[in-house]
Amino acid sequence: MKNIIRIQSNEVAVVKADNWIISEEDHDALGSCEILPMKAWLARIKQGDDVNPALWIDVDDDAMELQDVIEKLSFICVFFEDFKDGRGYSTAYLLRKRLNYQGELRAFGDVLRDQLSLMRQCGFDSFAIKEGKDPYDATKGIKGLSVTYSGSVSQPNPLYRRVRR
Template sequence: MARMIKDAEIVNCDAQLLRLEGDGSFAELPASGLVIVPLAQYLAQKTALISRGDVGVWFAPDDEPESLGADAASLTLIAVEFPAFTDGRGFSIGRLLRERFGFVGELRAFGDVFKDTMGYLKRCGFNAFVVNSDKNLEDALLGLNDFPEAYQTGLDQQQPLFRRRT
């Protein structure tokens, strides 16, 4: 079973990520178990997926959090794909889901995720990370604390440094 980082601990990855088929059709849902479906599939099959339970939604970099809107607050898992190190749109998606749409559940980053990005992802509200399989998971975990102080506010620190100084 694959492993990941969640809430600063290494745990087993408990969900199956479904992708669109090659022809663009939706993937077939397994009979049971936690699944993470693409945003388009969730929007098209929302009623059936909600009644099924055990479902999360994943965002591609070009998906808009506004299309999920208030439904974000009712989900327990949202994943955001980072297809390349140079693609930072997922940082904004995570922050918007937390701040504007009231998402409080597990916010999972997957794709090109590694130690150097973990602290920044945490500042944007991510609390779960599926690290590249060619990277050391224990080493990546250390990335959550690479920078113990930040000057500006973030989802992990609500006051700027000058206000926290005594």
């Protein structure tokens, strides 16, 4: 994958490319860096195959299907087909809060600078910025507003539990 921004222990790093490859569908002779779609990955697990600890979630996949196998995963990518489709935010929330997923969580697809802080607050810690956009420029979108009222994945307490107003 290309145009990567990763946040690790509050440090932001830009990586031009890493070795991971999104596979549209399952096939024979999978490479060691291929990321299967969630449904295909689940089918492989069911068969007892030894697969990569990585998968990608499509816009209409239900992340809760990963409930029993979440500990087998260390890298999950969530697809944004269109940045105006906000399902991926709830997917990230569920992975982090409901399934307690601790590994890397990456947004890819129509991923743009102006939504990165929202994605970060919902639990994403890595982003494959849309092709053609400058990932260095996109890092400006990570911080977002310094005040947030509601709680979120990154800050579970709402403002009224955080500060004395």
